[in-house]
Amino acid sequence: xxxxxxxxxxxxxxxxMHLTPGSPVDDFKMNPNIDARARHRFYKLYGLDQxxxxxxxxxxxxxxxxxxxxxxxxxxKVLTKILERLPATLLLNLFALGVIFAVAVPAGVLSAVKxxxxxxxxxxVLVFAGYSLPAFALALILMYVFGVKFGWLPISGMVSVNYSxxxxxxxxxxxxxxxxxxxxxxxxxxxxxxxxxxxxxxxEVMRQDFIKAVRARGVSKKGIIxxxxxxxxxxxxxxxxxxxxxxxIGGSVVFExxxxxxxxxxxxxxAIMSRDYPVVMGVGVIMALLTLIGNLIADIGYxxxxxxxxxxx
Amino acid sequence: xEKLLEIKNLSANYFAQDIKIPALRSVNIDLxxxxxxxxxxxxxxxxxxxxxxxxxLIEFPEGEVTGDSVEFKIEKNxxxxxxxxxxxxxxxxxxxxSLVVQxxxxxxxxxxxxxKQLAEIYRIHHQTCEDIDIDGISKKYLKMVHLPEPQKILxxxxxxxxxxxxxxxxxxxxxxxxxxxxxxxxxxxSLDVTVQKKIMDMFFELxxxxxxxxIFISHDLNLISAFADRVYIMYAGRVVEEGKTADIFTSPAxxxxxxxxxxxxxxxxxxxxxxxxxxxxxxxxxxxxxxxFAARCSHSRDICFNSLPELKKINDNHFTRxxxx
Numbered sequence: 001x002x003x004x005x006x007x008x009x010x011x012x013x014x015x016x017m018h019l020t021p022g023s024p025v026d027d028f029k030m031n032p033n034i035d036a037r038a039r040h041r042f043y044k045l046y047g048l049d050q051x052x053x054x055x056x057x058x059x060x061x062x063x064x065x066x067x068x069x070x071x072x073x074x075x076x077k078v079l080t081k082i083l084e085r086l087p088a089t090l091l092l093n094l095f096a097l098g099v100i101f102a103v104a105v106p107a108g109v110l111s112a113v114k115x116x117x118x119x120x121x122x123x124x125v126l127v128f129a130g131y132s133l134p135a136f137a138l139a140l141i142l143m144y145v146f147g148v149k150f151g152w153l154p155i156s157g158m159v160s161v162n163y164s165x166x167x168x169x170x171x172x173x174x175x176x177x178x179x180x181x182x183x184x185x186x187x188x189x190x191x192x193x194x195x196x197x198x199x200x201x202x203x204e205v206m207r208q209d210f211i212k213a214v215r216a217r218g219v220s221k222k223g224i225i226x227x228x229x230x231x232x233x234x235x236x237x238x239x240x241x242x243x244x245x246x247x248x249i250g251g252s253v254v255f256e257x258x259x260x261x262x263x264x265x266x267x268x269x270x271a272i273m274s275r276d277y278p279v280v281m282g283v284g285v286i287m288a289l290l291t292l293i294g295n296l297i298a299d300i301g302y303x304x305x306x307x308x309x310x311x312x313x
Numbered sequence: 314x315e316k317l318l319e320i321k322n323l324s325a326n327y328f329a330q331d332i333k334i335p336a337l338r339s340v341n342i343d344l345x346x347x348x349x350x351x352x353x354x355x356x357x358x359x360x361x362x363x364x365x366x367x368x369x370l371i372e373f374p375e376g377e378v379t380g381d382s383v384e385f386k387i388e389k390n391x392x393x394x395x396x397x398x399x400x401x402x403x404x405x406x407x408x409x410x411s412l413v414v415q416x417x418x419x420x421x422x423x424x425x426x427x428x429k430q431l432a433e434i435y436r437i438h439h440q441t442c443e444d445i446d447i448d449g450i451s452k453k454y455l456k457m458v459h460l461p462e463p464q465k466i467l468x469x470x471x472x473x474x475x476x477x478x479x480x481x482x483x484x485x486x487x488x489x490x491x492x493x494x495x496x497x498x499x500x501x502x503s504l505d506v507t508v509q510k511k512i513m514d515m516f517f518e519l520x521x522x523x524x525x526x527x528i529f530i531s532h533d534l535n536l537i538s539a540f541a542d543r544v545y546i547m548y549a550g551r552v553v554e555e556g557k558t559a560d561i562f563t564s565p566a567x568x569x570x571x572x573x574x575x576x577x578x579x580x581x582x583x584x585x586x587x588x589x590x591x592x593x594x595x596x597x598x599x600x601x602x603x604x605x606f607a608a609r610c611s612h613s614r615d616i617c618f619n620s621l622p623e624l625k626k627i628n629d630n631h632f633t634r635x636x637x638x
Contacts, residue, residue, distance in 0.1 A: 208419065209414070209416060209419035209420070210419050210420055210421055210422055210423070212365070212370060212414070213412075213414045213419070213420035213421070213483075214422065215370055215406070216365075216368055216370055216406055216407065216411075216412040216414065217406060217407035217411070217412075217433075217434045217437075217486060217487075218403050218404065218405070218406040218407035218408055218434070218437055218438060219403075219407075219433065219434075219437060220400075220403055220437070223433070223437070227425075227433070228422050228425075231422065231424045231425060232422070232423070232424055235424070305424065306424060307423075307424055307426075307470040307472070308423060308424075308470070308472045
């Protein structure tokens with residue numbers, strides 16, 4: 001499943017990328033020292049004059065030996081460029097995932113248990129506001145309020161200028177400070193969605209027949225919520241986890257660009273803008289891989305929380 | 314004999330949209346120590362609601378339980394369950410009064426192993442120290458309900474067991490705290506006939522071996538005639554007739570009881586058409602002030618529709634709610 005899916009993804013993104021207007025040599029058009037013949041030589045050098053399927057076959061043949069080619073822009077290896085950006089993206093997304101789960105699960109349970117109460121309605125309004133606000137707008141508001149107005153948090157980059165002079169804990173603190181705004185921005189959408197979903201799931205489990213049977217045995221309401229309902233509500237949550245990862249990673253492109261976060265998303269953005277095909281494809285493959293790995297983890301997690309789909313002797 | 318449970322004018326309503334649906338209407342039921350009573354009636358007559366109402370498991374926003382009192386004798390003291398706070402009531406559920414629900418497939422948490430679920434029931438009603446062998450206790454009760462390989466079952470998940478096995482686990486779960494009263498709500502109706510027989514044999518055994526008082530809810534009159542000491546016949550949320558099992562089956566007084574008994578198939582008279590009661594149980598919210606059975610009753614007169622008949626005494630134990638008597 002894994003491999004054919006990956007091939008399908010690359011075929012589509014390869015085609016779409018080449019169908020997009022513009023080409024890697026467009027940048028040179030404005031340069032009076034480079035004439036049409038030179039541009040054509042450039043074209044030939046990169047093999048862009050070949051039919052698309054030949055180009056793809058060539059690219060794919062290299063990729064299976066983990067050779068993603070070199071960037072059109074600076075001639076550096078694509079894999080090297082990606083690997084130096086990957087940790088920043090993973091850090092941001094893992095934090096965002098952590099925040100989503102840490103906030104959405106309790107919030108969802110709380111609003112389900114106190115269904116239709118003030119708490120529930122208040123959380124609903126908050127969540128819908130967060131959900132309907134576009135991430136880039138939220139990012140700008142947060143940057144303005146916390147970065148510019150109050151000056152509490154840095155608004156861009158991953159570390160401060162004096163990072164290398166700081167002590168170990170100073171470095172950690174500096175990094176965390178830079179993480180706050182990007183993490184909040186990328187978590188808000190998923191957070192809103194997850195907490196509403198969690199609420200619906202908990203309500204659904206509460207209505208199941210076995211809950212009444214468990215109550216009839218004298219289990220307290222607290223015990224029912226923390227043990228019986230929670231365990232069952234986790235099951236659909238794990239499936240969602242798999243769906244959340246692609247949207248987070250896709251979102252990285254936007255958030256990282258806004259916050260100048262030196263991650264893979266920003267690399268992709270720059271590469272797309274200058275039609276740096278090898279880099280775009282390289283980032284595409286890695287993102288697809290991360291997504292598929294996320295799904296795999298979700299599948300394994302699914303078996304961990306639901307004994308009914310587990311094989312047991 | 315001493316009365317263990319005395320239910321006086323117990324009613325229960327469900328809330329749906331803006332209307333109240335009265336599922337149980339002023340029911341009076343007594344249970345003596347060591348006695349087995351049966352609650353019988355068609356689907357929708359309020360039998361299951363009665364079981365839930367006694368344990369006060371119907372609450373806002375789902376519904377409400379009202380009434381005069383539910384006196385429960387516990388060690389010389391008498392407490393009124395209706396007046397108990399939720400936390401005190403919780404300590405009675407599963408400890409002094411246990412319930413076995415109808416559907417064994419939806420009575421256990423699907424994602425927790427049996428041993429953890431049994432241990433939970435034991436633990437919440439006992440002050441236990443950590444090193445007590447709860448699995449050992451659970452195993453004892455699983456053996457008591459004739460489950461083969463209790464060790465294996467203890468570490469299974471509910472989906473790995475059959476309906477009959479699950480119902481036995483449920484009964485074990487209901488007995489694990491040695492309750493005074495066992496309420497079983499159609500414990501065999503979702504099982505196939507051969508398994509039903511085995512489960513019922515076990516109930517007979519429990520009746521003999523434990524000092525258990527039982528409320529047995531069923532629509533199966535054959536089972537009831539073999540199992541219960543006294544019978545309450547319910548119709549549309551009310552008790553229409555009560556009496557000793559023998560009295561009910563040999564000299565039924567209420568037209569509904571008579572009709573129910575006539576609808577039983579007879580083994581020794583094959584070929585006869587089965588009688589059925591015309592019409593169906595009215596929806597609880599559409600019942601007027603009169604006798605709820607009047608519309609289906611062949612003896613009904615105008616007065617039946619206009620006023621509720623009094624409970625009339627036939628003998629010391631036998632009562633019915635019909636003007637015919």
